[in-house]
Amino acid sequence: MKTGLKITAFAAALAATFGTAYGVGEALDPVVAEPAPKHEKRHEPPAAGAHAAGGGHAAGGLQISEGGYTLDLETPRVAAGHRADLRFTVRDDRGRAVTEYRREHDKELHLIVASRDLLTYRHLHPTRAADGTWSIPVDLPRAGGYRVFADFTPARKGAENLTLGADLAASGSYRPQELPPAAVTAHVDGYDVELTGSLQPGRESELSLSVSRDGKPVTDLQPYLGAYGHLVALRSGDLAYLHVHPHGEPGDGTTEPGPEISFTATAPSTGRYRLFLDFKHDGVVRTAAFTVEAGEQSTPSGTSEQSTPSGTPEHSDDGHGH
The missing domain is CATH 2.60.40.1930 (Macroglobulin (MG2) domain)
Structure with a gap:
């Protein structure tokens, strides 16, 4: 070739x-x-x-x-x-x-x-x-x-x-890369985020993500956009978008600021999805990423994923108010 x-x-x-x-x-x-083609609606x-x-x-x-x-x-x-x-x-x-x-x-x-x-x-x-x-x-x-x-x-x-x-x-110079394998733990900037639960196609399922640092649970997560965490799921292939929000909210009297953040989500179909969890601690918003298989009864145990520089998210809260 x-x-x-x-x-x-x-x-x-x-x-x-x-x-x-x-x-x-x-x-x-x-x-x-090459000249960009006319953008059509x-x-x-x-x-x-x-x-x-x-x-x-x-x-x-x-x-x-x-x-x-x-x-x-x-x-x-x-x-x-x-x-x-x-x-x-x-x-x-x-x-x-x-x-x-x-x-x-x-x-x-x-x-x-x-x-x-x-x-x-x-x-x-x-x-x-x-x-x-x-x-x-x-x-x-x-x-x-x-x-x-x-x-x-x-x-x-x-x-x-x-x-x-x-x-x-x-x-630029295009280099295709494969999606990381399914994992239950993601590592980002010294934090470990553990995923419990699984996406289920066509019905609601519970997902829980627990944040720790240096082996100790993080119990003082900070509110970010009115919640202790935000989760986005994208389906591999067509990038179907699933945006879910956590149970409870800061200041409601029942929701604890960590270490666990729980969500209810519904996958539109079976297949591989990429989960992105945004959470804030020590004044910095970080994103933990996971690959999951919708329809699987449980996520593979004993596997983890290390965030890479190319996957590091950007957040634009400062200086971009409305």
């Missing part, structure tokens, strides 16, 4: 979207830069079971338009390893920019950026301009295809929470 294969990052993103596999050697030539049918009782979204983020709203990603391409402004607008069914949102978990909109191989993850909170344009600086470490998720609720009466998704390409 030819070891030098030149492809555009945008082509790589499309290939990842439709499941096309690229044959590669140990190294690839730099990606050839697509109106696709909503995913089945877009909302699940008690657990948040069962299968969101697969469509760019839903419920009369469209995610207009104005920056469909960036250069890997270089800081750039990511800009987008949410538009209503008449093409007008949405400028009023309902605040949920302290923010009007939560932005998730994840690579197609689920090794790079960003939980961001962009700034909204008066005209409805959102923007946030991003620096994606690796070339390839990414998915951008906008999680929000319009302020219009009766509007439901939505998660819209759009494709993003990062140009």
Whole structure:
């Protein structure tokens, strides 16, 4: 097989979207830069079971338009390893920019950026301009295809929470990597996070994540976006989005600040998922990542995962208030 294969990052993103596999050697030539194609809005049918009782979204983020709203990603391409402004607008069914949102978990909109191989993850909170344009600086470490998720609720009466998704390409030398194996423990910045429970397709299941440091339980987690932890699950392959929230909240008189954070979640199908837990301690937000198999009775025991620099999340709480 030819070891030098030149492809555009945008082509790589499309290939990842439709499941096309690229044959590669140990190294690839730099990606050839080409003019970005015109960004077209697509109106696709909503995913089945877009909302699940008690657990948040069962299968969101697969469509760019839903419920009369469209995610207009104005920056469909960036250069890997270089800081750039990511800009987008949410538009209503008449093409007008949405400028009023309902605040949920302290923010009007939560932005998730994840690579197609689920090794790079960003939980961001962009700034909204008066005209409805959102923007946030991003620096994606690796070339390839990414998915951008906008999680929000319009302020219009009766509007439901939505998660819209759009494709993003990062140009550069593309090197595919495999998803880490399933694990019950994740290590991040000296913290150990242990996962108990399993995702079950089509029905609610309980997930508990316990945080410790240096072998001691962390019992003084700090509130982050109105909770002691936030969990996002993405399905390997199409990156179906599942956003769940923990049981209880800080100050309710019953929820302890650690070490355990519990969730109720519903997987839309069997398959592999990547879980990302955000938690705050000593003033810093960290993210622990797990690979799980939905439908398995238990997660493999005795396995663990070490976070890598490329998978280190970004958080944009400072200086990005609304």
